[in-house]
Amino acid sequence: MTIRTRDLTRRFRAKEVLTGVDLDLGPGIHGLLGRNGVGKSTLLRIVAGQLKPTSGTVEVFGQRPFDNAFVMDNTCLTGVDTAYPGTWSGADVIKGARLRHRTWNQQLASDLTADFAMDQALETRYEKLSRGQRAMVAIVIGLASGTDLLLLDEPYVGLDTHNTDVFYRHLLAQAESGRTIVMATHHIDDAAKVLDTALILGREGVVAKQCAPEDADSFAVAGGELLPIDAASRHARPAHFDDLIEHYLEVY
Incomplete structure (x- = not known):
């Protein structure tokens, strides 16, 4: 198991953001x-x-992560x-990541850029980049890092349709890599195409539901009711899996 939490709580002064989070995640x-x-971002940073x-x-990886080399x-x-x-510059930021990660995949970085x-974007100072350009830099770093654990925090905000498709094509290519990839996102329709599981972090700061595509094989959500549907493959499933995710988001 790559990530395991038990009764995880995080408080900022008087505000409790995460409350009793239990989580088990392996490759996928x-x-x-x-x-x-x-x-969501707080949980990823922990x-x-x-x-x-x-x-x-x-x-x-079986160890307490804080300040753990x-x-x-x-x-x-x-x-x-x-x-x-x-x-x-964007190129300098990516170069810094290449020097940081011993598992860096330069071919993948070149393909993505x-x-x-x-x-x-590579020639422009990072502070001058648009959000879409920053998203591209982040995606290159994340996917090319080659790390066993990849945490993506809203990775493609600001991307146009073409570049969103580029991101998902390369992300899907990582599906059988053995990496554990956790992506915080609001873009449910697109994400449902590639997710092995969806974790719903509820209003109370707990993981209220964890669902998988097979949960949508027998049921689809329509008008708040669960209706039978045909089984769906990874590539054909989004019309059903994203509905299921939306349902749980509304509930929790």
């Missing part, structure tokens, strides 16, 4: 979904070793709002 592509402010939980336990060397947390040095047509 997992979606972390929930309303704004329920603690798993990445950047924050301590207030109480409870968290293990990554082994865990942090084998984990990449990135996203559109990651605070990379503003005066560095070409598919995204990132020439302008």
